[in-house]
Amino acid sequence: MNGKRKLVVIGNGMAPGRMLEALFDKMPDAYDVTIFNAEPRVNYDRIMLSPVLSGEKAFEEIVIHGDGWYIDHGVTLYKGHKVVAIDRAAHTVTSEPGETVGYDVLVVATGSNPFIIPVPGNDLPGVLTYRDFDDVNAMLFAAQSRAKAVVIGGGLLGLEAAAGLKERGMDVTVLHIMPTLMERQLDPAAGYLLQRAMQKRGIEVVTGANTKRIVGDRKVEGVELEDGTVVPAGLVVMAAGIRPNAALAKEAGLEVSRGIVVDAAMHTSDPGVLALGECAEVDGRVYGLVAPLYQMAEVAAAQLCGDRSAEFLHADTPTKLKVTGIDLYSLGDFAEGDDREEIVLRDATAGVYKRVVLKENRIIGTVLYGDTADGGWFNDLMKKRTDIAAMRDTLIFGQAYQGGGVLDPTAAVAALPDDAEICGCNGVRKGKITSAIKAKGLTALDEIRAYTKASSSCGSCTGLVEQLMALTLGERYNPAAVTPMCGCTGLGHDEVRRFIKAKRLKTIPAVMQELEWRTSCGCAKCRPALNYYLVCDWPDEYADDYQSRFINERVHANIQKDGTYSVVPRMWGGQTSAAELRAIADVVDKFDIPTVKVTGGQRIDMLGIRKEDLPAIWADLGKAGFVSGHAYAKGIRTVKTCVGSDWCRFGTQDSTALGVRIEKFMWGSWTPAKVKMAVSGCPRNCAEATCKDVGVVCIDSGFEIHFAGAAGLDIKGTEALGLVKTQDEALEHVVALVQMYREQGHYLERIYKWAKRIGYDEVRRQIMDDPERRKAYFDRFVFSQKFAQVDPWSERVSGKHKHEFRPMATFPLEAAE
Amino acid sequence: MNALTEHWVAIGSLSDIPRRGARCVRRGGMTIAVFRTADDHVFALEDRCPHRRGPLSQGIVHDGCVTCPLHNWVISLESGEAQGADEGAVATFPVRFDGDTILLSLGMR
Numbered sequence: 007m008n009g010k011r012k013l014v015v016i017g018n019g020m021a022p023g024r025m026l027e028a029l030f031d032k033m034p035d036a037y038d039v040t041i042f043n044a045e046p047r048v049n050y051d052r053i054m055l056s057p058v059l060s061g062e063k064a065f066e067e068i069v070i071h072g073d074g075w076y077i078d079h080g081v082t083l084y085k086g087h088k089v090v091a092i093d094r095a096a097h098t099v100t101s102e103p104g105e106t107v108g109y110d111v112l113v114v115a116t117g118s119n120p121f122i123i124p125v126p127g128n129d130l131p132g133v134l135t136y137r138d139f140d141d142v143n144a145m146l147f148a149a150q151s152r153a154k155a156v157v158i159g160g161g162l163l164g165l166e167a168a169a170g171l172k173e174r175g176m177d178v179t180v181l182h183i184m185p186t187l188m189e190r191q192l193d194p195a196a197g198y199l200l201q202r203a204m205q206k207r208g209i210e211v212v213t214g215a216n217t218k219r220i221v222g223d224r225k226v227e228g229v230e231l232e233d234g235t236v237v238p239a240g241l242v243v244m245a246a247g248i249r250p251n252a253a254l255a256k257e258a259g260l261e262v263s264r265g266i267v268v269d270a271a272m273h274t275s276d277p278g279v280l281a282l283g284e285c286a287e288v289d290g291r292v293y294g295l296v297a298p299l300y301q302m303a304e305v306a307a308a309q310l311c312g313d314r315s316a317e318f319l320h321a322d323t324p325t326k327l328k329v330t331g332i333d334l335y336s337l338g339d340f341a342e343g344d345d346r347e348e349i350v351l352r353d354a355t356a357g358v359y360k361r362v363v364l365k366e367n368r369i370i371g372t373v374l375y376g377d378t379a380d381g382g383w384f385n386d387l388m389k390k391r392t393d394i395a396a397m398r399d400t401l402i403f404g405q406a407y408q409g410g411g412v413l414d415p416t417a418a419v420a421a422l423p424d425d426a427e428i429c430g431c432n433g434v435r436k437g438k439i440t441s442a443i444k445a446k447g448l449t450a451l452d453e454i455r456a457y458t459k460a461s462s463s464c465g466s467c468t469g470l471v472e473q474l475m476a477l478t479l480g481e482r483y484n485p486a487a488v489t490p491m492c493g494c495t496g497l498g499h500d501e502v503r504r505f506i507k508a509k510r511l512k513t514i515p516a517v518m519q520e521l522e523w524r525t526s527c528g529c530a531k532c533r534p535a536l537n538y539y540l541v542c543d544w545p546d547e548y549a550d551d552y553q554s555r556f557i558n559e560r561v562h563a564n565i566q567k568d569g570t571y572s573v574v575p576r577m578w579g580g581q582t583s584a585a586e587l588r589a590i591a592d593v594v595d596k597f598d599i600p601t602v603k604v605t606g607g608q609r610i611d612m613l614g615i616r617k618e619d620l621p622a623i624w625a626d627l628g629k630a631g632f633v634s635g636h637a638y639a640k641g642i643r644t645v646k647t648c649v650g651s652d653w654c655r656f657g658t659q660d661s662t663a664l665g666v667r668i669e670k671f672m673w674g675s676w677t678p679a680k681v682k683m684a685v686s687g688c689p690r691n692c693a694e695a696t697c698k699d700v701g702v703v704c705i706d707s708g709f710e711i712h713f714a715g716a717a718g719l720d721i722k723g724t725e726a727l728g729l730v731k732t733q734d735e736a737l738e739h740v741v742a743l744v745q746m747y748r749e750q751g752h753y754l755e756r757i758y759k760w761a762k763r764i765g766y767d768e769v770r771r772q773i774m775d776d777p778e779r780r781k782a783y784f785d786r787f788v789f790s791q792k793f794a795q796v797d798p799w800s801e802r803v804s805g806k807h808k809h810e811f812r813p814m815a816t817f818p819l820e821a822a823e
Numbered sequence: 824m825n826a827l828t829e830h831w832v833a834i835g836s837l838s839d840i841p842r843r844g845a846r847c848v849r850r851g852g853m854t855i856a857v858f859r860t861a862d863d864h865v866f867a868l869e870d871r872c873p874h875r876r877g878p879l880s881q882g883i884v885h886d887g888c889v890t891c892p893l894h895n896w897v898i899s900l901e902s903g904e905a906q907g908a909d910e911g912a913v914a915t916f917p918v919r920f921d922g923d924t925i926l927l928s929l930g931m932r
Binding site for chain 1: 832833834835839840841842843844846847848849850851854857861862875876877878881882883884885886888890892893894895897907908929
């Protein structure tokens with residue numbers, strides 16, 4: 007045992023994700039962490055589901071912790087494991103698939119459930135909720151086939167869902183039980199403006215609508231209201247609010263009221279169990295917006311690190327609607343009352359409404375619609391309980407108008423005090439952002455997100471952060487800039503690749519000199535990229551710079567976490583023989599290799615090899631006819647095959663032979679990122695060709711060529727490139743496609759990302775519809791292979807780079823005196 | 824008072840190390856990575872990233888830094904400190920030249 011305490015977390019949403027980040031920050035080695043996630047995926051930004059629904063973002067863009075994060079932090083993540091029992095006496099939890107794990111400390115973060123209104127028909131197929139990525143997928147699926155949708159609930163979630171479905175081409179009606187939309191966050195005037203804006207984009211809004219039942223025989227056909235009206239619909243989305251999901255905690259005997267009752271330190275009635283997030287109830291309140299949930303996460307992390315003083319404090323959180331083109335901001339208490347005054351500004355033509363509610367000359371609530379730029383300033387005045395008597399006449403015009411200031415768009419941000427909150431989701435203040443920009447020399451929005459977390463959740467403060475960058479950086483701020491390759495240059499990958507060709511730059515120093523690199527010899531990001539671009543563009547002239555390659559490509563093996571290496575010999579199309587297997591077995595015995603493993607690419611991996619042994623192992627493998635499998639390379643990896651018409655009773659073509667032919671033709675080629683291929687002998691697709699970078703599926707009439715699949719961090723089926731008749735044509739198309747990618751891809755950009763960036767149709771146009779261009783790509787690939795197909799193992803066996811594999815000097819430890 | 828002197832050992836010559844590369848020196852159970860930068864400065868660090876003990880000698884050398892091959896931490900060759908947003912440091916060892924020979928200090932004695 008390693009002496010670490012065992013921390014089990016039930017739930018993998020944003021709150022526990024943030025808690026673990028804070029915990030690993032403070033005490034990276036204190037706990038062995040196991041997470042049970044009922045959803046079959048990693049932690050993603052739930053707030054951003056609406057942009058995914060509307061198509062403005064892809065799911066990959068809203069992932070907070072990719073699989074790598076869990077690996078890096080040694081976290082065991084059970085995906086798709088809903089926990090069904092907590093045994094507090096035995097200190098264990100058990101999941102539905104039957105996994106039982108013991109804990110020293112348990113954190114319950116089960117989130118919330120959507121509220122399903124109790125009316126007949128609410129369980130019909132076609133009735134959905136809006137809570138997680140599965141719901142979004144279900145809605146997107148429905149949007150393809152059904153023309154009409156009803157959203158029940160005119161709150162934040164309901165309106166975002168309605169706007170997203172409308173974007174996806176559905177006819178949408180919102181049914182809201184109250185007289186105005188978002189009545190908990192907006193006053194009636196702003197609610198009216200919002201309703202008008204929704205109607206303007208073609209969304210029907212019915213207020214005061216009380217749902218009686220959902221109509222339908224075997225699936226949803228419509229919604230019937232109390233007054234007898236029936237709104238026809240093939241999809242009904244319930245967005246009538248959420249309820250804390252406390253059932254599991256209750257069954258385990260923890261104290262539960264509306265949510266799981268916790269104290270300000272996030273401890274439940276059992277001192278060994280914490281709860282946080284939407285399932286937790288603190289001081290009689292439950293929360294649904296991210297800012298207080300993140301505050302809970304920080305408190306829980308501090309408590310886990312032994313800081314008993316950390317406490318959760320209630321604060322009002324501003325509400326913002328994430329519908330493109332609708333600006334809305336609401337904070338605090340805006341009900342009318344005898345002891346309250348209000349200041350209102352309306353601009354009917356511009357559709358602007360601003361209202362500030364005052365009590366004893368202090369702001370207690372704000373509603374802004376149409377122009378929300380001053381939200382942060384009003385929030386700041388309210389939090390600080392500033393007496394506004396002196397600026398009362400101009401208060402409503404906003405901060406830029408105070409003290410006769412000029413109308414500079416950044417003046418408002420400039421005038422904010424350092425402790426003004428810029429990012430509500432993550433509680434980041436202005437001073438933290440400006441000092442990070444100055445101290446760390448940040449110039450890009452992404453860097454600010456990485457260092458400060460500002461603008462990294464819902465993104466609605468992005469404009470403010472950009473203004474802060476403009477203010478702090480002055481002329482150095484360039485908002486339209488492309489993302490540079492790295493900190494050494496302002497140029498993006500595309501520009502650098504263009505210049506390499508246009509200026510005929512043929513060495514790394516030439517690129518750095520001519521393109522005015524800011525560093526003397528680059529960094530670990532740009533050097534491998536430049537090395538690849540030069541290898542690709544000048545195959546006959548460029549001398550590969552090994553010191554600019556990652557260690558795996560330098561020693562032609564895969565570095566493992568303990569500094570040992572793994573070796574994978576090439577097995578053409580996944581075929582092997584008795585002689586090859588015997589040679590592998592002999593090498594394993596001779597070098598005492600601890601682990602031998604069959605890979606997903608139909609080959610054999612030998613793991614735990616000392617670097618010094620690599621050349622000798624390669625020599626032995628080479629004698630048996632093996633060459634390097636390039637399992638480490640940003641290059642051509644494997645061509646997976648099934649047995650095809652040789653053996654299989656379903657096989658339509660000789661898929662094994664085609665796979666071997668492709669692999670023998672293409673091996674050794676360097677590419678922007680790894681390229682994995684497959685050939686399946688029939689549409690049953692046993693070689694899984696339709697999730698590869700490039701795949702071929704044989705059919706009776708020829709060969710279907712597929713591309714741009716992914717089955718790693720992202721999962722994506724391939725796109726069809728087209729159908730060809732002969733093996734020769736199949737090879738030519740596959741090779742041309744890969745060469746096009748070689749010439750255009752950004753370093754480390756897989757085929758599916760490259761193809762998405764330039765457009766699938768563009769790839770089809772160039773490879774399928776333009777034979778001359780295809781032939782030119784093919785010829786350039788063939789030319790470059792003349793210089794690429796050299797077995798790196800045999801080169802090193804014959805002494806190349808021998809310094810890599812031996813220590814320079816060895817000294818014994820001296821005895822202590 | 825005993826006068827302590829640095830314990831210098833000869834480990835080889837500059838040409839033994841590839842430019843923008845590293846070689847290792849074994850000392851008992853410890854591995855020391857000896858780096859040579861593009862402008863022929865030589866630095867010695869324990870071959871163990873402060874993050875997850877990655878072998879720094881296997882990383883890419885750029886300017887005065889090396890990037891760890893396991894998780895891309897960037898370590899200053901001069902100070903041994905992690906750069907950028909990461910925090911941590913690795914032990915450094917003094918190095919000097921005697922003609923073409925590189926001398927490495929293994930501490931005081």
